[in-house]
Amino acid sequence: MSRQRKTIHFDTNPFICEHCGLTVPSPLSGTKNRNHCCHCLHSKHVDMKIGDRRSGCRGTMEPIGLWVKDSEECAVIHRCQKCGFIRTNRIAGDDNEVVLFTLAARLITQLPFPAKVALEKIERQQMGGEHV
Ligand SMILES: [Zn+2]
Numbered sequence: 001m002s003r004q005r006k007t008i009h010f011d012t013n014p015f016i017c018e019h020c021g022l023t024v025p026s027p028l029s030g031t032k033n034r035n036h037c038c039h040c041l042h043s044k045h046v047d048m049k050i051g052d053r054r055s056g057c058r059g060t061m062e063p064i065g066l067w068v069k070d071s072e073e074c075a076v077i078h079r080c081q082k083c084g085f086i087r088t089n090r091i092a093g094d095d096n097e098v099v100l101f102t103l104a105a106r107l108i109t110q111l112p113f114p115a116k117v118a119l120e121k122i123e124r125q126q127m128g129g130e131h132v
């Protein structure tokens with residue numbers, strides 16, 4: 001290995017996703033760093049810090065959930081299948097909405113308690129707690 005790449009590298013070129021095999025196009029304007037596949041949302045553990053490509057792990061980063069940071073920004077939570085490293089990645093404008101929705105739905109449908117009961121409880125608390 002004689003190739004040395006020490007510069008901070010942002011993906012601006014199309015690449016083939018190692019998980020689903022589809023071509024990931026160049027990021028839309030406004031997306032600086034394409035760090036996950038827009039089709040299956042999988043990523044690769046290559047960074048120690050964002051964009052540095054210095055991690056030797058190279059494990060597949062699986063999307064395990066969503067993080068709604070604020071009304072403007074939502075991120076995918078990625079977990080490395082090889083070493084367990086967890087990190088968040090901002091959602092890109094052309095990310096697969098079905099996969100994003102499935103991630104969100106998985107959280108609601110796989111709660112360790114019945115969601116219906118919890119919702120009814122919250123509803124009761126809100127109705128009883130607020131006197132306008
Ligand atoms: Zn993919």
Ligand SMILES: [Zn+2]
Nearest residue numbers: 045057080083
């Ligand atoms: Zn890893």
